[in-house]
Amino acid sequence: xxxxxxxxxxxxxxxxxxxxxxxxxxxxxxxxxxxxxxxxxxxxxxxxxxxxxxxxxxxxxxxxxxxxxxxxxxxxxxxxxxxxxxxxxxxxxxxxxxxxxxxxxxxxxxxxxxxxxxxxxxxxxxxxxxxxxxxxxxxxxxxxxxxxxxxxxxxxxxxxxxxxxxxxxxxxxxxxxxxxxxxxxxxx
Amino acid sequence: xxxxxxxxxxxxxxxxxxxxxxxxxxxxxxxxxxxxxxxxxxxxxxxxxxxxxxxxxxxxxxxxxxxxxxxxxxxxxxxxxxxxxxxxxxxxxxxxxxxxxxxxxxxxxxxxxxxxxxxxxxxxxxxxxxxxxxxxxxxxxxxxxxxxxxxxxxxxxxxxxxxxxxxxxxxxxxxxxxxx
Numbered sequence: 621x622x623x624x625x626x627x628x629x630x631x632x633x634x635x636x637x638x639x640x641x642x643x644x645x646x647x648x649x650x651x652x653x654x655x656x657x658x659x660x661x662x663x664x665x666x667x668x669x670x671x672x673x674x675x676x677x678x679x680x681x682x683x684x685x686x687x688x689x690x691x692x693x694x695x696x697x698x699x700x701x702x703x704x705x706x707x708x709x710x711x712x713x714x715x716x717x718x719x720x721x722x723x724x725x726x727x728x729x730x731x732x733x734x735x736x737x738x739x740x741x742x743x744x745x746x747x748x749x750x751x752x753x754x755x756x757x758x759x760x761x762x763x764x765x766x767x768x769x770x771x772x773x774x775x776x777x778x779x780x781x782x783x784x785x786x787x788x789x790x791x792x793x794x795x796x797x798x799x800x801x802x803x804x805x806x807x808x
Numbered sequence: 809x810x811x812x813x814x815x816x817x818x819x820x821x822x823x824x825x826x827x828x829x830x831x832x833x834x835x836x837x838x839x840x841x842x843x844x845x846x847x848x849x850x851x852x853x854x855x856x857x858x859x860x861x862x863x864x865x866x867x868x869x870x871x872x873x874x875x876x877x878x879x880x881x882x883x884x885x886x887x888x889x890x891x892x893x894x895x896x897x898x899x900x901x902x903x904x905x906x907x908x909x910x911x912x913x914x915x916x917x918x919x920x921x922x923x924x925x926x927x928x929x930x931x932x933x934x935x936x937x938x939x940x941x942x943x944x945x946x947x948x949x950x951x952x953x954x955x956x957x958x959x960x961x962x963x964x965x966x967x968x969x970x971x972x973x974x975x976x977x978x979x980x981x982x983x984x985x986x987x988x
Contacts, residue, residue, distance in 0.1 A: 629878070644870070654864035787815050
């Protein structure tokens, strides 16, 4: 990032290449629409590029990056960009639930149709359960579970203490434990 | 350890972030406490279930689109461009406010300050008021203008109203009396 700050655009491309997938994944789970997630991810990288001169290496680059990604996602959710996209999808889909434009990166694309439908239904239940969490808890879970970030990084992004973050995570997982109990099945 | 696990303990225990001594202590408690053990097992299960939620990744055109947008960016952005939108908006609002205060026309210096004391109501009930009663929000300068009052014969006949104008009833000194 220090090379980027010095004006090295190629270094920026390397950074973008390294972080584009986690950022798009994070934004997809926030806005649940792949085209919008991608557009927002580009906005995140553009903001990074524009603010490169104000970057201070006091924290990890990933902390700064996900703090910006969090702000961009929350702004998009608040200014209704997601709603507009969903309405368009609903119109185009004759009332059916919007579906991602691209196939998801499923680890095992095999299996019969029924099995895949069951998997899709499970994923939908998980998505709904996470989405129903209060905003800060949802962000904490996404950064902890899916980005595997350290407590201090997440606490920095969410502007809270590490102790408060652990409590936040516990409450979030407790809620999910109750909501997703039917899916636990053979896992416990 | 006889106490149940605290909120923080659950997460750190499941993440494997506790030191060896703390972990051993919690393990001893979990071996003896079915409630905490059951909860830990379910939380571990939930974390596993959450891992099933797959997310869409970037499309093959992501890099090209980003590079195209970057190419539109100036090599060196002006300082204000690096401001966060909220700061920029606050700065703009402050500038407008300062400009507004600066350009706002001040009260002309030759206009006398309005007198706050209003004339009393007319003596005769139902009689038209000698001076228009100001409505809320209406300026009172015209009503209380002393010179305008002296041009009004009805007003001049109203002794009680004239009492309000102190200048007509200033105490007369003995010297002044002699000269009269």
